[in-house]
Amino acid sequence: MNYKRLAVSLVLPQLTGLAGSVFTVPAVTGWYAVLIKPSFSPPNWLFGPMWVSLYFLMGISIYLVWQEVGKTKDFWLFWVHLFFNAIWTPIFFGLRNPGLALVDIIIIWLFIVVLIVRFWKIKKTSSYLLIPYLLWVSLATALNYFIWHLN
Numbered sequence: 053m054n055y056k057r058l059a060v061s062l063v064l065p066q067l068t069g070l071a072g073s074v075f076t077v078p079a080v081t082g083w084y085a086v087l088i089k090p091s092f093s094p095p096n097w098l099f100g101p102m103w104v105s106l107y108f109l110m111g112i113s114i115y116l117v118w119q120e121v122g123k124t125k126d127f128w129l130f131w132v133h134l135f136f137n138a139i140w141t142p143i144f145f146g147l148r149n150p151g152l153a154l155v156d157i158i159i160i161w162l163f164i165v166v167l168i169v170r171f172w173k174i175k176k177t178s179s180y181l182l183i184p185y186l187l188w189v190s191l192a193t194a195l196n197y198f199i200w201h202l203n
Contacts, residue, residue, distance in 0.1 A: 054119065061115035065107035068134055072141030073100075079145040090198040094191075106185045110134075113167075113181040117174050126170045133163035150200035157193045164189060 080096050094102075114130045121127070136159050144153035164186045171178035 057118050058115050061118060062108065062111035064131075065110045065114075065134060066104070068138045069103045069107050071138060072145075075141050075145040079148075083148055084145065087199055088202040090195065090202070092191075093195055102188060106188055109181045110185060113171065113178040116178045116181075117171055120175045124174075126167070126174060129163065129170065130167060133160065133167060136160045136163060144196070150196060150203065154193070154196045154200050157189065157196050161186070161189050161193055
């Protein structure tokens with residue numbers, strides 16, 4: 053086990069979420085609270101624990117790939133994908149731009165699908181670990197769309 057790689061793999065995704073919370077926390081009780089949301093919108097308290105869990109699964113997934121093949125194209129695709137994940141929150145909550153955030157989350161969703169397919173060829177467990185993320189981002193994409201459409 054390479055503890056340095058494991059630490060990088062686990063910490064960087066969590067930092068992405070932490071950075072996003074700077075924009076999310078003030079907006080949840082302000083701007084976001086007054087938006088019209090669809091009936092399937094999860095309660096606000098669920099988002100934090102869900103993202104912490106998903107970032108953990110992402111970290112384990114990329115660690116397993118990194119251990120298996122090193123720094124390949126697939127490895128870098130993960131970090132590019134994480135960039136798009138990181139900018140969604142400032143776009144949606146910081147800029148208050150659900151339309152642009154919708155474009156970004158669709159890009160994230162596509163990246164997740166590509167990563168699942170590519171990781172399957174490298175380490176199947178890595179693909180499985182990304183499935184809850186794909187499901188959550190699918191829900192988040194629908195939520196993002198309806199918020200954009202209704203407001």
